[in-house]
Amino acid sequence: MNESPSNPATQRGVAVRVRGLCKRLQGTPVLQDIDLDVAPGEIFVIMGPSGSGKSVLLRHLSGLMEPDAGEVLVGGQPVRAPELMPDYRLAMVFQSGALLNSLTVGENVGLFLREHRLKPPAEIARIVAEKLAVVGLKGQEHKLPAELSGGMKKRAAIARALVIDPQLILYDEPTSELDPVSASVIAEEIVRLQRRIGVTSIVVSHDRDLVFGIADRLAVISGGRILAVGTPARIRAHPNAELQAFLNVDFQFPSLKQTV
Amino acid sequence: MFESIGEMALLFFRTLGSLPQVWRQRHKVCEQFFEIGNASLLMVCILSFFIGGVICLLTGPVLVERGLASSIGGLVGISMCKELAPVMMSILIAGRIGSAMAAEIGSMQVYQEIDALRTMNINPIHYLVLPRLVAIAVALPLLVVFAILIGWGGGSLVAALNHQISISFQSFFANLRDFVTVGNVANGLLKSFVFALVIAVVSCHQGLKTIGGPRGIGRSVTKAVVNCIVMIVILDYFLTRLTL
Ligand SMILES: Nc1ncnc2c1ncn2[C@@H]1O[C@H](COP(=O)(O)OP(=O)(O)OP(=O)(O)O)[C@@H](O)[C@H]1O
Ligand SMILES: [Mg+2]
Numbered sequence: 001m002n003e004s005p006s007n008p009a010t011q012r013g014v015a016v017r018v019r020g021l022c023k024r025l026q027g028t029p030v031l032q033d034i035d036l037d038v039a040p041g042e043i044f045v046i047m048g049p050s051g052s053g054k055s056v057l058l059r060h061l062s063g064l065m066e067p068d069a070g071e072v073l074v075g076g077q078p079v080r081a082p083e084l085m086p087d088y089r090l091a092m093v094f095q096s097g098a099l100l101n102s103l104t105v106g107e108n109v110g111l112f113l114r115e116h117r118l119k120p121p122a123e124i125a126r127i128v129a130e131k132l133a134v135v136g137l138k139g140q141e142h143k144l145p146a147e148l149s150g151g152m153k154k155r156a157a158i159a160r161a162l163v164i165d166p167q168l169i170l171y172d173e174p175t176s177e178l179d180p181v182s183a184s185v186i187a188e189e190i191v192r193l194q195r196r197i198g199v200t201s202i203v204v205s206h207d208r209d210l211v212f213g214i215a216d217r218l219a220v221i222s223g224g225r226i227l228a229v230g231t232p233a234r235i236r237a238h239p240n241a242e243l244q245a246f247l248n249v250d251f252q253f254p255s256l257k258q259t260v
Numbered sequence: 261m262f263e264s265i266g267e268m269a270l271l272f273f274r275t276l277g278s279l280p281q282v283w284r285q286r287h288k289v290c291e292q293f294f295e296i297g298n299a300s301l302l303m304v305c306i307l308s309f310f311i312g313g314v315i316c317l318l319t320g321p322v323l324v325e326r327g328l329a330s331s332i333g334g335l336v337g338i339s340m341c342k343e344l345a346p347v348m349m350s351i352l353i354a355g356r357i358g359s360a361m362a363a364e365i366g367s368m369q370v371y372q373e374i375d376a377l378r379t380m381n382i383n384p385i386h387y388l389v390l391p392r393l394v395a396i397a398v399a400l401p402l403l404v405v406f407a408i409l410i411g412w413g414g415g416s417l418v419a420a421l422n423h424q425i426s427i428s429f430q431s432f433f434a435n436l437r438d439f440v441t442v443g444n445v446a447n448g449l450l451k452s453f454v455f456a457l458v459i460a461v462v463s464c465h466q467g468l469k470t471i472g473g474p475r476g477i478g479r480s481v482t483k484a485v486v487n488c489i490v491m492i493v494i495l496d497y498f499l500t501r502l503t504l
Contacts, residue, residue, distance in 0.1 A: 064375050083383045090379050098376040100368070112380045115387070117284075164380065 013041035013200035014088075014167045020070035021060060023053075030056050032224045034070070041198040043190065045211045048221035049246065054204040055095055057221070058170045061202060062092050074168060091161035095172040095204075097153035099145040099160070105132070106141030109160045131159040134189055136182060151177040158186060162193060169193070171203045175210050183207060187214050208247065212236075220246065264465070271468075272461045274385050275393050281386045282394055288387075292395035300356050300403060304349055308407035311344050312336060312414030320418070320425035332425065333432040334439025336415035341440060341448040345407040347496050350455035353400055354488035358463040361392055362484035365467025366477040374468070384468070393460040400456035401449045408448065412436065451499050455492050462488045 021034040030053045038044045046054050059065040060072055063079040072079045074088070082090055099108045107114075109131055110124045119127065132138055135155040145153055154177050161169055171190065175183035187210050194201050205211050211218060212232045219229040220243050228238045236247065282289065316336050323332050365388055368374050374384050416432040419425050466484035470476050 059375075062379055064378065082378050082381060086381060089381070092376070092379040094372050094376060096372060098372040100373050100376070101371070102364075111382070115380070115382050 011041055011198035012089075012165070012167050013194075013198045014075035015040050015073075016044075016061060016168065016200060016202070017073040018061070018070070019073075021057075021067050021072065022069040023056060023060065023065065023067055025056070030224050031060070031067075034221075034224075034226055036219060036226070036229070038200055038202060040200055041194065042216045043194055043201045043203065043214050045203045045205060045215040045218040046221055047204075047206060047211055047218060047246070048227075050206075052221050053224040054221060055172055058092070058172055058202070058204060061168075062090055062170055089164055089166045089168075091164040091166035091169040093154070093157050093161045093169075093171045093174055095176070097145070097150075097157040099153055099156055101145050103145075104141060105137065105143050105145065105148065105156050108145070108156060109141075109163055111160065112164050127163060128159075131162050132156070134162065135159045136185060149177075151179070151182065154178065155182065155186070158189070162189070165197055166199055168200045168202070171201065171205075173204055173206065175205065175207050180209075183210060186210075190214055222246075267469075268461050268465045271385070271389065271465050272457070275389050275461070278383070278386050278390050279394075281390060285386065285391045288391035289394050292391050293399050296353070296357050296395060296399040297403075299360075300353060301406070303352060303356070304403045304407050305410050307348060307352060308340075308345055308411040309414035311348055312340055312411030312416075313418040315339055315344070315411075316415040316418040316425070317422060320422060320427075324425055329425070329427055330431070330435050331439070332419055332427055333416070333435030333437075336419075336432075337412060337436035337440040338444060340411040340415065341408045341445045342451075343448070343496075343500070345404050345411055346448045346452040346455065347492065349404050349407045350400065350452055350459065350492050351489055353396070353403070353456075354459050354463075354492065355485055357396060358459045358488045359481045359485050361460065361463035362467040362470075362481045363477055365389075365464055366470035366480040369468060369470045370473060370477060389460070389464045389468075392464060393457065396460045397453060397456045400459075401452045404449060404452040405445075408445065447503050450503070451496065454495060454499060458491050458495065459488050462491060 016036070016038040018034050018036040021031055022029070023031040034057065046057065048054050056065065060067055061079070063082045063085070099105070100111070103111065106125070106128050110128045113119045113124045113127065128141060132140060135158050137152060137155055137159065140148070140152070145156070148156065154174065158171070158174055174186050174190065178186065190201055190203065191214050193199055203214065215232050217229065217231055218235055220227045220235065222242060227240055227243050228235055230238070235243070238244070316332060319335055320332050323329060323335070368388070377384050377387055416429050419427040419432050420429055463484040466480045466487070470480040
């Protein structure tokens with residue numbers, strides 16, 4: 001590792017280590033020989049084109065999927081299905097949000113605390129209101145997920161993850177449906193959570209501003225393989241052509257504009 | 261198929277193992293319980309009224325012809341409480357509640373809500389399966405009690421009003437009391453309790469293993485209901501054989 005993460009007040013984060021991870025889904029290889037090391041308390045970003053296996057990789061890191069070959073170690077222990085690891089706190093922001101549709105936004109955000117009886121109801125209500133305010137959903141407790149926009153669902157899902165005080169937090173494209181202002185608020189919150197409790201954060205994102213703004217280190221994945229791992233500066237300077245194309249694409253269409 | 265039966269047995273025993281959690285989940289149990297009641301009480305009443313009526317209508321004239329008019333009450337009474345109420349109500353509930361369980365859990369599976377629960381260290385068996393199993397195991401026998409009483413009522417009404425039968429309420433129920441024992445009713449309730457477990461386990465199992473999008477959910481619902489009905493009818497035979 002080139003940069004040690006800034007020293008947070010408390011260090012809750014766990015180290016994540018992936019060795020030789022391979023996974024086939026319905027016959028096609030989705031992940032091939034993935035090796036990753038994420039230090040405790042680091043903000044580690046995974047970038048890559050759509051369909052390159054980022055969400056599948058996160059599912060392995062969270063223990064929701066089992067690898068065909070290789071291993072995933074979290075805090076030195078092999079990862080298992082999350083409901084079998086009662087002492088380990090994980091938070092995951094799914095790409096789709098994955099809010100429970102039958103519960104209100106407030107119940108969703110407070111679910112973890114309520115189900116595990118960690119706080120009295122009044123305290124939970126206060127925390128829920130506070131976290132919703134953080135993601136810009138103040139006073140939306142009583143709405144159902146079906147009444148929210150895509151970006152609002154994503155923000156509610158982030159609030160739900162913030163409540164957990166996790167040791168490892170996985171964000172699957174946290175800003176993909178957000179406007180630049182909301183995205184910067186979320187980026188700030190990702191960093192703040194890491195500073196506050198020293199959580200290990202793994203962020204999947206395409207959003208170049210977000211990625212280079214928050215990453216301690218980042219990995220670029222393509223076609224189920226790691227292309228490059230390193231600090232943002234190293235990745236920017238990386239010689240791989242595919243990677244450079246991915247980083248430097250811009251939405252100017254001179255050829256199209258000329259014809260109009 | 262044997263794999264599914266194994267998985268279902270496993271799910272059942274895991275759920276039994278989580279029974280100590282039931283007090284924690286009591287709000288969800290109540291919620292499910294009232295949902296089952298709300299959704300099916302009226303239908304249970306209508307269905308059992310007509311089932312009692314049709315049994316009486318079919319057998320009454322034949323029995324009267326052979327001078328056995330006095331046993332109509334007993335026949336309706338026994339058939340209703342030992343067989344028709346538990347089986348027909350269980351099939352109704354499989355269609356009404358089993359389908360809802362499979363659909364709800366199936367959609368939660370497809371839309372990753374169950375994965376979200378799991379990452380929050382919330383066991384889907386405690387959170388989803390247990391409350392449903394407990395609620396239906398209590399609710400179905402209660403509904404069957406209603407069904408038995410209303411079925412008897414339907415039978416007695418037909419016996420009194422049909423001019424080929426015309427047996428008064430008093431003699432219908434006097435006869436019914438001679439035949440039907442508490443044991444018969446308990447037998448019917450025991451059956452319905454077993455069927456309730458079958459409905460919950462089969463439907464939740466189908467829901468949990470749903471894959472694919474909305475079409476997968478539809479497939480799970482259909483499978484859940486069909487499998488429930490098949491298992492209820494087969495088990496009914498063996499339970500009857502056992503308790504004869
Ligand atoms: N459940 C599944 N069954 C079969 N194939 C799958 C499944 N989930 C994902 N895949 C395949 O795995 C590959 C990687 O999918 P994944 O969802 O990880 O992509 P991604 O990198 O997250 O893309 P995006 O940026 O669009 O979210 C895809 O080719 C997809 O078709
Ligand atoms: Mg993805």
